[in-house]
Amino acid sequence: xxxxxxLIGLGPMGQAMVHTLLREGHQVTVWNxxxxxxxxxxxxxxxxxxxxxxxxxxxxxVILSLTDYxxxxxxxxxATEALAGRTVVNLxxxxxxxxxxxxxWAAGHGARFLTGGVMIPAPMVGTExxxxxxxxxxxxxxxxxxxxxxxxxxxxxGADPGLAxxxxxxxxxxxxxxxxxxxxxxxxxxxxxxxATSAVPELMRTLAGISEMLxxxxxxxxxxxxxxxxxxxxxxxxxGATADHIVAASDAVGVDSGLPAAVQAYYTWARDHGHGGDxxxxxxxxxxxxxxxxxxxxxx
Ligand SMILES: NC(=O)c1ccc[n+]([C@@H]2O[C@H](COP(=O)([O-])OP(=O)(O)OC[C@H]3O[C@@H](n4cnc5c(N)ncnc54)[C@H](OP(=O)(O)O)[C@@H]3O)[C@@H](O)[C@H]2O)c1
Numbered sequence: 001x002x003x004x005x006x007l008i009g010l011g012p013m014g015q016a017m018v019h020t021l022l023r024e025g026h027q028v029t030v031w032n033x034x035x036x037x038x039x040x041x042x043x044x045x046x047x048x049x050x051x052x053x054x055x056x057x058x059x060x061x062v063i064l065s066l067t068d069y070x071x072x073x074x075x076x077x078x079a080t081e082a083l084a085g086r087t088v089v090n091l092x093x094x095x096x097x098x099x100x101x102x103x104x105w106a107a108g109h110g111a112r113f114l115t116g117g118v119m120i121p122a123p124m125v126g127t128e129x130x131x132x133x134x135x136x137x138x139x140x141x142x143x144x145x146x147x148x149x150x151x152x153x154x155x156x157x158g159a160d161p162g163l164a165x166x167x168x169x170x171x172x173x174x175x176x177x178x179x180x181x182x183x184x185x186x187x188x189x190x191x192x193x194x195x196a197t198s199a200v201p202e203l204m205r206t207l208a209g210i211s212e213m214l215x216x217x218x219x220x221x222x223x224x225x226x227x228x229x230x231x232x233x234x235x236x237x238x239x240g241a242t243a244d245h246i247v248a249a250s251d252a253v254g255v256d257s258g259l260p261a262a263v264q265a266y267y268t269w270a271r272d273h274g275h276g277g278d279x280x281x282x283x284x285x286x287x288x289x290x291x292x293x294x295x296x297x298x299x300x
Contacts, residue, residue: 002026003147004059008052008075009092010037012122014065017091017151018046020126024150031055033075053079061144062088062111069094069102084110087144091116091132096162096169103136103161112140115161117168120152131155135164178207184250184259191253220281229278236283237276240267 002025007018010032018041021028028046031054032038038048049055052075056062064072072090076083088111090102099115106113114136124130130152134141141148141156148154157163182203189199214220223229243264250257266283275282 001146003061004029005147006030006049006055006059006062007046007065008032008055008062009065009071010034010041011065011067013091013118013125015041016122016125017063017065019044020150021147022046023126024147026147026150027059029055029058031075051079052076053082055079056082056086060086061147062086064088064090064092066090066092068092069098072102073105080109087112087114087140089114089116089144089148091118093117093168093172094165096166099165100160100162112137113161114140114144115164116148117164117171118152119168119171125151127152133157133164133167135159136161180259182207184255187255188246188250188253191255223279224281224284229275229282231277231279234280235276236267236270236278236280239280240264240271240276243267 004027005021006029007014007021008031010018010030014030014032015037018028018030022041022045028041029049030038030041030046031049031052035048038046042048047058049058056076056079064075066072066075069090069092071092076088083106088106090099090113094102103113103115114134117133118125118130119132120127120130131154132148132152133155134148135157137159138156141154145154157167182200185203186196186199189203190196194202243260246260247257247264249255250260266286267280269286270276270278270282273285275285
């Protein structure tokens with residue numbers, strides 16, 4: 001069914017969503033702070049609204065794809081009267097708390113609000129692999145399911161508008177830290193004369209293998225949740241020694257050691273608290289609120 005959809009925010013992600021919605025036959029109205037970014041999607045069939053208020057008025061379903069929630073206020077702050085009776089689906093990144101505030105703000109202007117976290121890069125929008133976390137009122141997702149499913153498979157988490165954002169940030173925590181470690185390791189290899197062209201594919205073998213390595217004995221989360229950290233296959237002492245070696249190797253060649261030093265600090269805490277014989281999963285206690293450490297300051 002062809003549904004009128006408004007999409008505000010035409011970065012790479014917003015543009016990919018518009019192209020996907022148009023391909024699925026929806027009528028798409030767009031608005032972007034920098035109008036020139038609308039050229040491609042207008043050429044593909046989208047309508048460029050003159051103002052945010054016009055964009056909101058054009059469709060019952062309004063999707064936001066912005067850098068953060070402040071951008072929502074900057075754009076829709078001048079169009080609040082148009083929000084009553086609309087469904088706003090904010091697919092922008094921010095903290096769960098900012099997201100809850102955003103949901104309350106939208107409700108205060110008479111809009112229904114869903115939070116979303118898009119779990120694929122822009123070129124994969126609309127593919128079979130695409131999925132999007134949602135939270136907020138379940139019926140709002142059901143009403144908008146068809147156009148939203150064109151972007152990616154919806155994965156509904158619950159009524160708390162902060163929940164989808166929390167899940168998104170948790171996944172991006174893994175993603176950003178992994179990307180940073182990939183680049184740190186590349187810089188380390190460069191110091192030994194291994195160029196990035198050779199280094200990156202070599203390091204990707206480890207990146208790609210981590211999931212399988214961790215799943216050998218089943219879901220490691222089960223033991224983490226049970227507070228069990230058996231060290232029969234690897235220990236905090238062994239892993240912590242390796243963390244020490246990575247910091248030393250970095251320092252020796254002048255590669256910034258801030259990232260591995262942050263990891264090292266967690267192992268040092270675990271060793272200092274008598275957990276040297278436990279599995280590496282024990283370091284979560286140094287991260288949890290009121291965990292054993294009371295917080296570990298990274299040692300740069
Ligand atoms: N790109 C990806 O692969 C990817 C993947 C997953 C999730 N995401 C998430 O999707 C969202 C959009 O990503 P993107 O890559 O498209 O981001 P982007 O290139 O940073 O685009 C963000 C959009 O926000 C607008 N914007 C930012 N601040 C604004 C303000 N104060 N007032 C008005 N407009 C403002 C920009 O307008 P201008 O064009 O005028 O600057 C642009 O349309 C982000 O929250 C991101 O975390 C992105």
